[in-house]
Amino acid sequence: xxxxxxxxxxxxxxxxxxxxxxxxxxxxxxxxxxxxxxxxxxxxxxxxxxxxxxxxxxxxxxxxxxxxxxxxxxxxxxxxxxxxxxxxxxxxxxxxxxxxxxxxxxxxxxxxxxxxxxxxxxxxxxxxxxxxxxxxxxxxxxxxxxxxxxxxxxxxxxxxxxxxxxxxxxxxxxxxxxxxxxxxxxxxxxxxxxxxxxxxxxxxxxxxxxxxxxxxxxxxxxxxxxxxxxxxxxxxxxxxxxxxxxxxxxxxxxxxxxxxxxxxxxxxxx
Numbered sequence: 001x002x003x004x005x006x007x008x009x010x011x012x013x014x015x016x017x018x019x020x021x022x023x024x025x026x027x028x029x030x031x032x033x034x035x036x037x038x039x040x041x042x043x044x045x046x047x048x049x050x051x052x053x054x055x056x057x058x059x060x061x062x063x064x065x066x067x068x069x070x071x072x073x074x075x076x077x078x079x080x081x082x083x084x085x086x087x088x089x090x091x092x093x094x095x096x097x098x099x100x101x102x103x104x105x106x107x108x109x110x111x112x113x114x115x116x117x118x119x120x121x122x123x124x125x126x127x128x129x130x131x132x133x134x135x136x137x138x139x140x141x142x143x144x145x146x147x148x149x150x151x152x153x154x155x156x157x158x159x160x161x162x163x164x165x166x167x168x169x170x171x172x173x174x175x176x177x178x179x180x181x182x183x184x185x186x187x188x189x190x191x192x193x194x195x196x197x198x199x200x201x202x203x204x205x206x207x208x209x210x211x212x213x214x215x216x217x218x219x220x221x222x223x224x225x226x227x228x229x230x231x232x233x234x235x236x237x238x239x240x241x242x243x244x245x246x247x248x249x250x251x252x253x254x255x256x257x258x259x260x261x262x263x264x265x266x267x268x269x270x
């Protein structure tokens with residue numbers, strides 16, 4: 001049995017509430033019609049109750065939600081519909097269980113198993129970060145990925161020449177799953193991961209997490225950016241992130257990537 005969450009909403013609210021859940025990094029949402037004008041949105045955020053509660057509590061609104069145990073096969077049906085997909089000009093993201101397009105040799109191929117980390121790479125915030133990383137010269141640089149999930153950002157960074165990448169995530173599943181993905185892409189010698197913030201500074205810091213967390217961790221994130229380094233923030237809606245930038249007064253936006261209404265921002269020190 002797998003742990004899922006069920007969110008009860010009015011049918012008219014299903015779209016924006018789904019957007020909130022996508023923002024938490026889920027990989028699939030099932031919409032179930034119930035009596036009247038209501039629907040239930042069912043999704044999964046791993047097996048740890050406390051982690052799920054923290055994620056739901058981080059939202060700016062209070063939702064009517066509950067835990068539910070369902071058959072594992074029901075939870076994993078989304079995998080049947082995931083195909084390899086292109087990101088930016090150079091990257092091909094391939095699900096570990098479906099490599100039907102792996103013969104596309106014109107693109108850099110990264111194999112990802114999200115497990116319970118919700119980091120397949122197809123969410124607009126992740127795609128935006130990958131697009132920004134694609135336009136950077138990462139050769140010989142160190143990378144920190146805050147909220148690393150499956151490790152896709154750090155793994156791609158090492159594949160593009162970064163000398164090392166370190167991931168941090170409070171989801172216990174991220175530690176082992178990201179290591180599996182690093183091995184699958186032959187970069188495990190340059191990937192480390194933990195559930196605690198590291199010490200020291202990094203040339204590139206990526207934080208693809210929810211806006212409230214970007215605010216809460218702003219001091220910690222900012223101090224990890226080395227002099228002359230780059231900060232990539234994502235998880236914010238386009239045109240609605242000034243309150244987040246206000247928590248990073250020493251940085252200025254130098255580039256944006258906007259996909260499906262979500263903004264990913266490249267920042268440098270003023």
